[in-house]
Amino acid sequence: MTEHLTEQRERQSGSTIAERGRVSAYAPDRLSTVSALVRFVCALLGGAAFALACWYVLHSVPLAAFNVSMVTRALATACSLLVIVAVALLTWLWLRDGDGQRPRWRALLTEVVCTLAPAGLVVSALGIPLSATKLYLDGIQVDQGFRTQFLTRMAETAANQDMNYIDMPSFYPLGWFWLGGRMSHLLGMPGWEVYQPWALMSLAAAGSALVPVWRKLVGSLPVATAIAIATTAICLAMVPDEPYAAIVAMGVPAAAVMGCRAMRGSWDATIGLMVFLGVSACFYTLYTGIVALTMVTFALIAMVARPRGQRWWVPLRQLAVMGFGSIAIALLAWAPYLKGLLSSPEEITSTAQHFLPSEGTTIPMPFFALSAVGALSLLGLIYIIARFREPEITYLAIAVSVCYAWVFGSMVISLIGTTLLGFRVEVLIALLLSTAGIFAIADLRLVGVEALYPDRLTQRGNRTVTATFVVLLAAGALAYIQQIPDENESFIDQAYTSTDGYGERADRRESDVGRYYIEMNDFIQSRGFEPSETVLLTDEINFMAYHPYHGFNAFTSHYANPLGEFEARNEAIASWARGSFGELSNPAKFTQAIDETNERWRAPDVFILRGNETDPEEPWKTHIAHDIFPSQPNVHYEALFFNPKAFDSGDWTVEQFGPFVVVVRNK
Numbered sequence: 162m163t164e165h166l167t168e169q170r171e172r173q174s175g176s177t178i179a180e181r182g183r184v185s186a187y188a189p190d191r192l193s194t195v196s197a198l199v200r201f202v203c204a205l206l207g208g209a210a211f212a213l214a215c216w217y218v219l220h221s222v223p224l225a226a227f228n229v230s231m232v233t234r235a236l237a238t239a240c241s242l243l244v245i246v247a248v249a250l251l252t253w254l255w256l257r258d259g260d261g262q263r264p265r266w267r268a269l270l271t272e273v274v275c276t277l278a279p280a281g282l283v284v285s286a287l288g289i290p291l292s293a294t295k296l297y298l299d300g301i302q303v304d305q306g307f308r309t310q311f312l313t314r315m316a317e318t319a320a321n322q323d324m325n326y327i328d329m330p331s332f333y334p335l336g337w338f339w340l341g342g343r344m345s346h347l348l349g350m351p352g353w354e355v356y357q358p359w360a361l362m363s364l365a366a367a368g369s370a371l372v373p374v375w376r377k378l379v380g381s382l383p384v385a386t387a388i389a390i391a392t393t394a395i396c397l398a399m400v401p402d403e404p405y406a407a408i409v410a411m412g413v414p415a416a417a418v419m420g421c422r423a424m425r426g427s428w429d430a431t432i433g434l435m436v437f438l439g440v441s442a443c444f445y446t447l448y449t450g451i452v453a454l455t456m457v458t459f460a461l462i463a464m465v466a467r468p469r470g471q472r473w474w475v476p477l478r479q480l481a482v483m484g485f486g487s488i489a490i491a492l493l494a495w496a497p498y499l500k501g502l503l504s505s506p507e508e509i510t511s512t513a514q515h516f517l518p519s520e521g522t523t524i525p526m527p528f529f530a531l532s533a534v535g536a537l538s539l540l541g542l543i544y545i546i547a548r549f550r551e552p553e554i555t556y557l558a559i560a561v562s563v564c565y566a567w568v569f570g571s572m573v574i575s576l577i578g579t580t581l582l583g584f585r586v587e588v589l590i591a592l593l594l595s596t597a598g599i600f601a602i603a604d605l606r607l608v609g610v611e612a613l614y615p616d617r618l619t620q621r622g623n624r625t626v627t628a629t630f631v632v633l634l635a636a637g638a639l640a641y642i643q644q645i646p647d648e649n650e651s652f653i654d655q656a657y658t659s660t661d662g663y664g665e666r667a668d669r670r671e672s673d674v675g676r677y678y679i680e681m682n683d684f685i686q687s688r689g690f691e692p693s694e695t696v697l698l699t700d701e702i703n704f705m706a707y708h709p710y711h712g713f714n715a716f717t718s719h720y721a722n723p724l725g726e727f728e729a730r731n732e733a734i735a736s737w738a739r740g741s742f743g744e745l746s747n748p749a750k751f752t753q754a755i756d757e758t759n760e761r762w763r764a765p766d767v768f769i770l771r772g773n774e775t776d777p778e779e780p781w782k783t784h785i786a787h788d789i790f791p792s793q794p795n796v797h798y799e800a801l802f803f804n805p806k807a808f809d810s811g812d813w814t815v816e817q818f819g820p821f822v823v824v825v826r827n828k
Contacts, residue, residue: 439490
C-alpha cells in the first residue's frame with residue numbers, strides 16, 4: 162500500500178512478509194514501544210480535549226434541533242467530509258513523499274490529523290446532531306434512564322456505590338461512570354448533563370488512541386488510520402448509545418492481533434492485553450468475557466500448534482500473566498461487590514441476562530450488508546480464507562469463530578432460562594471482519610498489484626494506483642459515516658423530545674411531567690432530606706436519573722443489584738399497598754409496617770406516587786416490575802394502589818405536584 166517502498170523491497174516483499182508477519186509488513190512507519198506509549202497517551206488526552214473543545218463551541222452556537230430541521234444534518238455531513246478529505250489528502254502525500262523525504266512540518270501535521278480524525282468523526286457524526294440538546298442519545302428513555310441514574314450517582318460520590326440501593330457496592334462495572342463523575346466535578350455540571358460531553362470525549366479518546374496502537378502493530382500510519390476510522394464509524398453506527406461498551410469493542414480487533422504475538426512470547430503484547438482486559442472488566446464485562454475466552458482459545462491452540470523451537474508452556478505462561486494481572490486490575494472495581502456476595506446470607510440471583518430480542522435469534526452476517534462495511538467485511542472474509550495460514554490472520558479467524566460460537570451458545574442456552582446476550586456480539590464480528598478487509602486492501606496494494614503487473618507499472622502508474630486506493634477508501638468511508646445520523650435518528654429524536662433535568666425540551670415544545678421534578682426535589686429537601694441520604698419509593702425512574710436519591714427498589718430486576726433482593730422488596734411493597742386497604746389502613750399501623758422494614762433494609766423516607774391529594778377516595782398509584790423471560794417483552798408491570806388514608810397522620814406530609822403526590826416522612 163505504500164509508494165515509498167523501493168523497487169528492491171517490492172521485488173522482495175514476499176520474503177519480507179514471511180519474515181516479519183503479514184500484518185506488520187505494510188510500511189516502514191514502525192514505532193518503538195516507548196514511542197507508541199507516548200503517542201497513545203497523547204492520543205487519549207488529545208482526542209478527549211478536542212472533543213470537549215468542539216462540544217463547548219457547538220453548545221455556544223444556536224443551532225436548530227436535529228428533529229425539526231435539516232440544517233444540523235447538513236452541517237454534520239459537511240464536517241465529516243472535511244475530516245475525510247483532510248485525512249485522504251495528507252495520507253496520499255505521506256505515501257507519495259517516501260521515507261525521509263517528506264517535510265517535517267507536514268509529517269507532524271499528518272500525524273496530528275490522522276490521530277485526531279476519529280475524534281473529528283465522533284464530533285461530526287454525533288456531537289453536531291446533539292448540539293442543541295443537553296441529553297445524550299435516547300434521551301432519558303428506559304435503559305438510558307438507568308445509565309443516567311448511575312452517572313448521577315457517581316457525580317454525587319467517588320465511592321463504589323450502587324446506582325440505586327443505599328449502602329451497597331455496585332454490581333455493574335463502574336469505571337466509565339466513575340470517571341464521568343469526576344468529569345462532572347471538573348466541569349461543574351450535574352451528572353445527567355455531563356453524560357453527553359463525557360460520552361463524546363470517551364469515544365473520541367478511544368478512537369484516537371487506536372491510531373498509535375495499530376501503527377505499532379502494523380507499522381503503517383495510513384493503515385492504522387484506516388482501521389481506526391473504520392472502527393470508530395462502525396461503533397458510532399452500531400453501539401453509540403452505550404459509549405462504555407463501544408470503547409471496549411474498539412479494542413477487540415487489536416487484542417486479537419496482540420494475542421497472536423503474546424502466545425509467541427511477546428511481553429509487550431502480553432502486558433498490553435493484561436491492561437486491556439483489566440480496564441475493560443471495569444467498563445463492560447460482556448466484551449471482556451469474550452476477549453478472555455478468545456485468549457484461552459488462543460493459548461490452547463498455540464500449545465498444540467506452537468512454532469518450531471518454542472516450548473509448549475510459553476502460551477500458558479503468557480495467559481497466566483495476563484489473566485492474573487487483569488484480575489488484579491479488575492478487582493479495583495469488583496472487590497466490594499464480590500465481598501458482599503461472599504458474605505450475603507441470602508441466595509443471590511440475577512436476571513441481567515434475561516433478554517432475547519429478535520436480533521438475538523439470527524446469526525450476524527455483516528458481509529452481506531449493502532454498505533461500505535458490508536463490502537469491507539466481505540473482503541475481510543475472503544482475505545481470512547485466502548491467508549489463513551498467516552499466523553496473525555489465523556488468530557483473527559479464531560477470534561471471529563469465538564464470537565460466532567458465543568452467538569450460537571446464547572441461542573442454545575436460552576433453553577435453560579437465560580442468555581449470553583449474543584445479539585450484542587454483532588458489532589465485534591463486524592469490527593474483526595472489517596479490520597481484515599483493510600488488511601486485504603493493504604496487502605493488495607503492497608504485493609497484489611505488482612504480482613499482477615510486474616513489468617507494466619511505472620512510478621507514475623504506482624502513484625495513480627495509490628491515489629485510486631485512497632480515493633475509493635475515502636469515498637467509502639464518507640458514504641458510511643454520513644449515514645450515521647440516520648442510523649441513530651430515533652435515538653437523536655429522543656434526546657430532543659425528552660424533558661431534561663431543568664424541566665425543558667430541547668426542541669422547545671411543551672415538556673412532559675418531568676417539568677415538576679425540580680419542585681419535587683426542592684420540596685423534599687425543604688423537609689430536611691438530602692438526596693444522598695434519602696430513600697425513595699417510586700416508579701418514576703427519571704426523577705432519580707436527574708436527582709441522586711436512592712431507590713427502595715430498582716425499577717426492573719434486570720438492572721437491579723443481586724445483593725438488593727429485588728423480589729423480596731417487591732413483595733414488601735405489594736404487601737404495604739394491599740394492606741393499606743385492610744389491616745394497614747390505620748395510619749399508625751401503616752407507619753409501623755414501614756418502620757419494621759429497617760430490620761432488613763433501609764425503609765423509604767419518601768413516596769412519589771401518582772394520584773390526587775384532594776380526593777381521599779382516589780387511590781395513589783405506583784408500579785412494580787416482574788421478570789417474565791422467556792416472554793418478549795421480558796418485563797410485566799403490575800399496578801399497585803395505596804390508600805391515601807394510610808398516610809393521614811402526623812408522621813407524613815403530603816404535597817401535590819402535577820400528577821404526582823409526594824409523601825415525605827416527618828422528622
